[in-house]
Amino acid sequence: MVQIPNEELLKRIAEKFDQQVTLVGEPYGLLTVETGREQIIDLLTFLKTDDALRFIFLTDITAIHYPEQEKQIGIIYHLHSLTTNTRIRIKVFLADGDVHIPTATTVWEGANWMERETYDFFGVIFDGHPDLRRILNVDDMTAFPMRKEFPLEDPNRVDKKDYFFGR
């Protein structure tokens, strides 16, 4: 079990995807690349099925919100190649108002709930998902609570006002 060096892994991806996949960095040795939503499924399928890489294990799907960026919502995939013990992180950034990305459930069954959770908290629409409903929050919630503009506490609550505490 020999870990694939990051340069080799990046080269192998670049052979197939050329300029469509760009290097973000290698924080703590974990290769991080960015791509667009047009080729994300191709990239995931390639990483999973390529004989030398075999990233057969989907560790996690999640999202992040940067309100000050033009492309506000980032979708983050963590993959793991169990045969070579290599990990890779893939990011796709989407503009607010058009947060559509194809579903990864076609590649891994386990992406189902991870994508539902991401939808629930960030409002990312995974096109082609078999059952894209809220999962942890109540069904009739309208906001996407992990976005930065959503306050931690209800700003209308009055029970924490200073005058209740003699201040």
Next chain:
Amino acid sequence: MQNHPVYTDNDPQNELSTLNLGPTHPATHGVFQNVLQLDGERIVSGVSTIGYIHRAFEKIAEHRPFYQITPLTDRLNYCSSPINNMGWHMTVEKLLGITTPKRVDYLRVIIMELARISDHIICNGVLGVDTGAFTGFLYMMEHRESIYEIYEEICGSRLTTNIGRIGGFERNFNTIAFAKLRAFLKNFPVTLKEFESLFNRNRIFVDRTKDVAAVTAETALSYSWTGPLLRAAGVDYDVRAMNPYSSYEDFDFEVPVGTNGDVYSRFLVRNEEMWQSLRIIEQALVKLEKEPTDIFHADVPEFYLPPKEEVYNNMEALIYHFKIVMGEIPTPNTEVYHSVEGANGELGFYLVNDGGRSPYRLHFRRPSFINYQMYAPMSRGMLLSDAIINMSSLNVIAGELDA
């Protein structure tokens, strides 16, 4: 219940019955709701509803300094909270580039393996209860109590432990803790052996569990299963062996692997893991003898909260205390993923930091959440009684499921 797919289309004659299993049901050991459609006792289809105890930990974590996130992690898998605590500490240490002394690593290993044993005690004991054998559960629970007493000596609490700090432990292990640990190592194997002889070749138990809910390795990998469930299906993926953290590379242990991923295999894998955990703890105790006994944390005053007496009497400690509490120490502006082998599988922490006192984004990769999504699909065609023991052997903990 709008948008809830309650099935009417596959039952035009209205012959099937609908059963609400949960959210509070004595057989589910937690807050799980499954709406099942039954044909007699056989499950035709099912839908899981989760989120009943969702507490928005990821959102809260964005507003808290690193050291105050530890109590949140307690409440993920509350049957083995020390593993979550340690996992979080190690994530922050990886972010900050802190290396811990060997003695801290070994003490952590002891605590984490105790936590793994206590988690497996519950899972396998309860599996016995659900198949009609109460005795084993009572025998085993006695030893969970002794594990909790060891926690109590170390950190003062039992269930939600908040054990350790970033950089090490808040205080050294006392002699009572070690004495209790040695007593546990002496008494527990006897009970575990007894437990195994009660169950492993028990005709009733084997008939109830063998070939129930069998999962192939391909399916398990496709559903991103980890931990004892994946290993029972025949994949030898264990984070401790593959990406060793906290000096696990110094220990000699086996990764037990099952063959056909059924409830019986999972039971055997968990039992064997308890034996391996005992082996690891014994090795750790031997290794500890060679380490200086007064070291219990890394020398990182910028991040390790000083003891209160020193804060009151020592200028430097007061300054560091102030800086840590007010969050005035710069942290790297980067992202880190760290995972530990939780009792249920790979427990991952994805931490994005912007240099402030609290994470910009923190995501928990919770094994229970990811393991549980196969429950409803795999229950199709199963007997209701088999689905109940399948749920026990998945060992889904509601706190970790809902975060």
